[in-house]
Amino acid sequence: MPPPLDRSLIAGLPAFESLSGEDLDRVLALARSLHYSKEAEIFSQEEEANSFFLLLSGHVRVVQTSAEGHQVIPRYINEGELFGIAVAMGRTTYPATAVAAVDCVALSWPNSAWTEFQSRFPSFGASTYRTIGSRLQDTQTRVMEMSSEQVEQRIAHTILRLVKQSGRKTEGGIEIDFPITRQDIAEMTGTTLHTVSRFLSSWENEGLVRGGRQKVTVTDPHGLMLIAESRRGK
Amino acid sequence: MPPPLDRSLIAGLPAFESLSGEDLDRVLALARSLHYSKEAEIFSQEEEANSFFLLLSGHVRVVQTSAEGHQVIPRYINEGELFGIAVAMGRTTYPATAVAAVDCVALSWPNSAWTEFQSRFPSFGASTYRTIGSRLQDTQTRVMEMSSEQVEQRIAHTILRLVKQSGRKTEGGIEIDFPITRQDIAEMTGTTLHTVSRFLSSWENEGLVRGGRQKVTVTDPHGLMLIAESRRGK
DNA sequence: CGGCGTATTTGCGCTGGCGCAAACACCGAG
DNA sequence: CTCGGTGTTTGCGCCAGCGCAAATACGCCG
Numbered sequence: 001m002p003p004p005l006d007r008s009l010i011a012g013l014p015a016f017e018s019l020s021g022e023d024l025d026r027v028l029a030l031a032r033s034l035h036y037s038k039e040a041e042i043f044s045q046e047e048e049a050n051s052f053f054l055l056l057s058g059h060v061r062v063v064q065t066s067a068e069g070h071q072v073i074p075r076y077i078n079e080g081e082l083f084g085i086a087v088a089m090g091r092t093t094y095p096a097t098a099v100a101a102v103d104c105v106a107l108s109w110p111n112s113a114w115t116e117f118q119s120r121f122p123s124f125g126a127s128t129y130r131t132i133g134s135r136l137q138d139t140q141t142r143v144m145e146m147s148s149e150q151v152e153q154r155i156a157h158t159i160l161r162l163v164k165q166s167g168r169k170t171e172g173g174i175e176i177d178f179p180i181t182r183q184d185i186a187e188m189t190g191t192t193l194h195t196v197s198r199f200l201s202s203w204e205n206e207g208l209v210r211g212g213r214q215k216v217t218v219t220d221p222h223g224l225m226l227i228a229e230s231r232r233g234k
Numbered sequence: 235m236p237p238p239l240d241r242s243l244i245a246g247l248p249a250f251e252s253l254s255g256e257d258l259d260r261v262l263a264l265a266r267s268l269h270y271s272k273e274a275e276i277f278s279q280e281e282e283a284n285s286f287f288l289l290l291s292g293h294v295r296v297v298q299t300s301a302e303g304h305q306v307i308p309r310y311i312n313e314g315e316l317f318g319i320a321v322a323m324g325r326t327t328y329p330a331t332a333v334a335a336v337d338c339v340a341l342s343w344p345n346s347a348w349t350e351f352q353s354r355f356p357s358f359g360a361s362t363y364r365t366i367g368s369r370l371q372d373t374q375t376r377v378m379e380m381s382s383e384q385v386e387q388r389i390a391h392t393i394l395r396l397v398k399q400s401g402r403k404t405e406g407g408i409e410i411d412f413p414i415t416r417q418d419i420a421e422m423t424g425t426t427l428h429t430v431s432r433f434l435s436s437w438e439n440e441g442l443v444r445g446g447r448q449k450v451t452v453t454d455p456h457g458l459m460l461i462a463e464s465r466r467g468k
Numbered sequence: 469c470g471g472c473g474t475a476t477t478t479g480c481g482c483t484g485g486c487g488c489a490a491a492c493a494c495c496g497a498g
Numbered sequence: 499c500t501c502g503g504t505g506t507t508t509g510c511g512c513c514a515g516c517g518c519a520a521a522t523a524c525g526c527c528g
Contacts, residue, residue, distance in 0.1 A: 088367065122353070129322050133366065136373060139373040143306060190377070193475090195514095197477055212524090385484075428506095429484095431506060435506090
């Protein structure tokens with residue numbers, strides 16, 4: 001029997017906001033706490049979706065692979081977010097693979113808990129609607145960007161979004177809080193690692209960013225914003 | 235006072251499946267029935283989202299416009315589908331504009347009805363989760379296609395999808411059931427009307443499709459599928 | 469500290485598909 | 499029937515960004 005989990009773990013999170021202390025205990029009673037080391041697979045695309053997850057600490061990379069083997073990164077999961085919620089969408093399998101970008105701690109619940117939370121805690125339902133809704137919105141935005149923007153703008157937008165969501169202040173700029181390769185950025189923007197590298201290098205020459213192995217630091221967010229918004233084509 | 239609406243209007247639909255006759259009457263009591271003529275705007279992007287809709291007949295084109303004026307068509311709505319469900323995603327404004335592609339009939343409810351349906355009819359909640367979930371899924375698929383496929387494959391996939399969702403058998407092929415321009419197809423695939431036109435012409439020469447003003451008829455679905463799946467790049 | 473595997477950078481040539489522009493077809497109105 | 503507007507086709511030239519390939523750079527492990 002694992003030690004009981006503390007309420008404070010999930011007390012502040014949107015998914016469980018406005019739940020009483022007792023309710024939180026009930027939620028935790030059904031949860032399993034899991035540790036994943038860097039680059040470990042949390043669940044895999046096409047796999048039977050028996051549970052859903054909440055990320056307590058770390059960062060998770062979500063990867064989709066096409067039949068032809070082409071990979072895309074739909075999003076990264078930040079601390080406090082639900083993920084693997086196939087059950088909410090009425091799916092029986094996970095639509096993507098989740099990989100720990102760094103060492104992670106997560107809670108997981110069996111799908112049956114979903115139904116219970118849903119009926120017992122109205123705020124839980126509303127919150128997850130919002131979660132899915134905003135993911136839909138993000139994805140649509142991405143489609144718009146891919147349709148209308150040049151690669152340079154797309155990369156700039158993506159970096160800015162990453163920095164906003166998972167930025168960490170350091171001396172000399174804001175850096176993305178987890179290891180991310182040029183390849184990863186390419187898979188988020190629909191381009192190749194070569195092209196990403198070229199633009200990052202050129203931005204580095206202009207003093208907008210600094211690169212590093214699996215690392216990006218933005219030194220001039222405003223300048224990068226200008227690039228992101230500059231419309232080349234009409 | 236409008237005439238009461240008949241239960242049969244919504245009885246078979248996924249959103250209201252397994253509701254009793256009385257429940258259906260309650261749902262209809264809150265609804266307004268509306269007619270839109272071809273090309274009329276049902277609601278507009280950024281507009282305050284006060285109600286949600288169900289399409290009873292016709293086809294609705296959903297259009298998103300970027301700040302720079304670039305347009306994208308995220309999807310078409312078919313008969314029986316909910317749309318304009320910003321309320322479900324916790325949004326206060328519509329994320330896109332809805333335009334009647336042909337003359338349409340729709341029901342609409344004030345957002346307050348959403349809350350009521352949600353709490354009174356569990357199956358309603360589950361069904362709309364699935365709706366949003368599958369839209370998210372579709373959008374992700376589109377991102378994958380835009381990342382990994384050539385324009386020709388994307389157009390082929392899109393046409394096949396349209397034909398599958400809204401195809402109508404005619405002598406000599408299956409045609410898309412509503413008027414659609416090359417420009418529309420371009421906005422669905424992230425390309426230009428010129429390129430769409432070029433490929434449709436070339437397919438017409440090969441006997442796979444037949445074109446027409448605001449009309450596409452697929453004469454050889456299998457042949458088109460081959461194009462959609464042929465991997466050019468690695 | 470040296471070696472190795474992985475990540476990154478960069479050059480070069482090619483091409484898919486876009487932009488521009490003009491010519492057509494089709495449909496509905498009068 | 500003719501006219502005007504809207505949708506479609508097609509030619510031409512160009513260039514952003516990809517594919518290929520090779521040279522580095524970095525960080526970890528022993």
